[in-house]
Amino acid sequence: MAAPVKLDTLQTIELAEGVQILLRPAGPLPRALALIIDMLFCVLFFLLALLLFFIVGRLVGIEAGVGVLLLTVFVIYWGYFVLYEVLRKGQTPGKKFLGLRVVRTSGARVRWGASIMRNLVRFADMMPLLPQWELWVVAFGFYLFGMTSCLATRRFQRLGDLIADTLVVYDRSSTGELNSALRVAVHPTAPGLVLTREEQLAFIQFTERAATWSDSRKEELASPIAAVIGATGREGVVRALGIGTWIRDS
Amino acid sequence: MKRTAFEESNEPHWVDLESTLAALDSKQPAMDARRLPRLFRQVCGDLALAQQRMYGRKLCERLNTMVIGAYQHLHLALNRGASGFVRFFAATFPQGVRREAALVWLNFALFFAPLAAFLAAAYFEPKWIFALLPPELRQMMDAQYGAGTGDEYVREQFGSNFGMFGFYIMNNVSINFRIFAGGVILGVGAAYGIGYQGVFIGAMFGYVHHSGNPERLYTFCSSHSSWELLGFILGGAAGMRIGLALVNPGRLTRMAALRDAGRRALPVLLGSTAMISCAAVIEGFFSPSSAPAGLKYTVGILGWVMFAAYFSLAGRRMDAT
Numbered sequence: 001m002a003a004p005v006k007l008d009t010l011q012t013i014e015l016a017e018g019v020q021i022l023l024r025p026a027g028p029l030p031r032a033l034a035l036i037i038d039m040l041f042c043v044l045f046f047l048l049a050l051l052l053f054f055i056v057g058r059l060v061g062i063e064a065g066v067g068v069l070l071l072t073v074f075v076i077y078w079g080y081f082v083l084y085e086v087l088r089k090g091q092t093p094g095k096k097f098l099g100l101r102v103v104r105t106s107g108a109r110v111r112w113g114a115s116i117m118r119n120l121v122r123f124a125d126m127m128p129l130l131p132q133w134e135l136w137v138v139a140f141g142f143y144l145f146g147m148t149s150c151l152a153t154r155r156f157q158r159l160g161d162l163i164a165d166t167l168v169v170y171d172r173s174s175t176g177e178l179n180s181a182l183r184v185a186v187h188p189t190a191p192g193l194v195l196t197r198e199e200q201l202a203f204i205q206f207t208e209r210a211a212t213w214s215d216s217r218k219e220e221l222a223s224p225i226a227a228v229i230g231a232t233g234r235e236g237v238v239r240a241l242g243i244g245t246w247i248r249d250s
Numbered sequence: 251m252k253r254t255a256f257e258e259s260n261e262p263h264w265v266d267l268e269s270t271l272a273a274l275d276s277k278q279p280a281m282d283a284r285r286l287p288r289l290f291r292q293v294c295g296d297l298a299l300a301q302q303r304m305y306g307r308k309l310c311e312r313l314n315t316m317v318i319g320a321y322q323h324l325h326l327a328l329n330r331g332a333s334g335f336v337r338f339f340a341a342t343f344p345q346g347v348r349r350e351a352a353l354v355w356l357n358f359a360l361f362f363a364p365l366a367a368f369l370a371a372a373y374f375e376p377k378w379i380f381a382l383l384p385p386e387l388r389q390m391m392d393a394q395y396g397a398g399t400g401d402e403y404v405r406e407q408f409g410s411n412f413g414m415f416g417f418y419i420m421n422n423v424s425i426n427f428r429i430f431a432g433g434v435i436l437g438v439g440a441a442y443g444i445g446y447q448g449v450f451i452g453a454m455f456g457y458v459h460h461s462g463n464p465e466r467l468y469t470f471c472s473s474h475s476s477w478e479l480l481g482f483i484l485g486g487a488a489g490m491r492i493g494l495a496l497v498n499p500g501r502l503t504r505m506a507a508l509r510d511a512g513r514r515a516l517p518v519l520l521g522s523t524a525m526i527s528c529a530a531v532i533e534g535f536f537s538p539s540s541a542p543a544g545l546k547y548t549v550g551i552l553g554w555v556m557f558a559a560y561f562s563l564a565g566r567r568m569d570a571t
Contacts, residue, residue, distance in 0.1 A: 015294070015317070015321060017290070017291060017294040018294070018298070019294040019295070019297050019298045019317060020297075020298075020301065021297075021314055021317050021318055021321070022311075022314050023318075063412060063413040064412050064413065065413075066413040066416060066417075067412030067413040067414075067415060067416035067417075068412075068416070069416070070413070070416030070417050070419065070420045071416045071419060071420075073420060074416070074419055074420040074423065074424075077420075077424070078423070078424070078427065089275075089322070103322075106325075107318055107321060107322070108321065108322060108325045108326070109322045109326060111326075113516050113520075116516070116519075116520070117512050117515075117516055117519075120427055120430060120431060120519070121431060121434055121492075122431075123427065123428060123431030123432075124431045124432070124434040124435050124439075127435065145435070153505075159434060159508075162505060162508045162509070163434070163492055163508050163509065163511065163512035164512055165509045165512065172315055197304075200304060201304060204304055204306060204307075205307065208306060208307050208308070247304065248253065248304065248305070248306045249252065249253055249254070250252060
């Protein structure tokens with residue numbers, strides 16, 4: 001039997017403890033937004049470095065000030081992502097804002113080696129670069145390589161992720177609102193026939209996700225199994241929800 | 251067992267684990283962190299049961315989050331601190347360089363062949379050098395290494411001070427990282443980056459040979475030459491290792507070859523970065539100092555001898571890490 005075609009992007013990882021965990025890789029859009037926020041933070045840090053430059057320049061001398069400025073800029077330029085990812089458990093400020101996190105493909109936390117690697121390869125991911133591509137504290141390119149790699153891999157990995165064996169995942173599931181109240185009274189009902197495991201799962205997931213769909217979408221999704229549940233339209237939806245609730249809670 | 255009964259009977263240790271994890275995340279001293287492994291295994295079992303019995307996504311995701319959180323706290327690579335640092339330079343780095351010997355020699359040739367060619371051009375065909383170096387740069391070089399200039403100019407321009415040290419760190423390490431990142435793009439970038447450095451440095455040296463005072467140049471450059479040039483060459487080799495994995499993955503899939511190449515390239519890259527940072531220290535403080543030329547040449551030659559010995563001998567008896 002062929003493996004079922006996956007519709008979602010969830011990645012199943014089996015731990016040494018024999019249990020499977022699910023990671024939800026983040027796509028290019030949230031990652032791009034996180035990157036923009038991180039660039040703003042770099043600029044902010046640069047302004048702080050300038051302030052430091054003026055203070056040291058005034059107190060010690062202009063040459064010492066220049067030295068301090070260049071060293072600080074060096075640390076921001078090459079260290080911003082690495083330091084945040086390693087010391088803040090995989091989250092730069094931008095990633096934290098968007099609820100993302102860098103992890104190893106095993107689900108473990110990133111350490112120095114992996115983080116340094118993925119962030120140095122960033123310069124390959126950035127290609128093609130802007131003609132005047134260095135804004136002194138942040139390097140900027142169009143991320144064409146990274147984007148292509150992201151879209152071509154199952155787990156949305158840019159080149160740096162592939163080489164360092166890392167993933168960017170959503171930190172927590174976005175399912176807080178899923179069990180919000182349905183606006184219909186549902187009576188748990190036993191299905192009239194024996195269901196396979198996949199079919200039972202389909203009913204459960206229908207029940208759990210129904211609250212996020214419009215009524216017509218619910219009816220549309222319930223219509224292919226009208227013969228099984230013996231009703232169509234709104235009544236079909238209520239039956240399907242009833243069966244789902246029955247399977248889940250019994 | 252019904253889901254509600256399952257939840258009721260296990261809720262206490264779930265809450266226990268969640269609060270322990272929250273304490274660990276916020277770096278509060280968690281008195282009961284020693285119980286983490288046991289709680290972790292218990293919740294692993296709960297998650298497996300919840301998945302198998304189809305207790306629904308909400309519960310599974312809650313357990314999933316807990317398991318990931320505990321896993322990330324328990325499965326950490328050991329932070330070996332200072333001994334890890336020593337071990338890296340005593341074994342991991344030279345071993346990594348020896349493993350990439352072929353690529354290192356290739357980058358060595360890519361750098362020194364154009365350099366030698368342009369040095370030769372200074373005596374046979376100086377127009378090559380004039381074609382390459384823009385007039386402004388030649389003027390600057392005349393001012394620094396010209397036949398008639400004295401020591402004072404050099405000291406003004408490259409005063410042994412903190413400012414120049416900062417500049418060398420920023421500039422040279424950035425060049426190295428970019429050579430590396432260029433190498434990732436199918437190796438072409440590294441070949442170009444390294445070759446370009448060779449051409450340019452060769453042309454500049456050739457120009458000074460042609461119409462300047464070579465002694466002034468060599469007294470400035472010799473002491474940090476081995477650290478910096480070998481650093482660039484190793485950075486280029488590390489980048490090429492990754493680029494080659496895409497072109498010639500061997501018996502692995504390209505993805506697996508990339509990961510493998512990343513692991514092999516990392517120690518070489520980190521070591522080369524350390525070398526270039528050391529070069530910046532020497533270049534900022536010792537090279538422009540008024541130490542006698544003989545001492546500077548000795549330091550320079552000792553550097554090359556030391557690295558030859560280091561890369562061929564160090565870490566032979568230690569296990570690969």
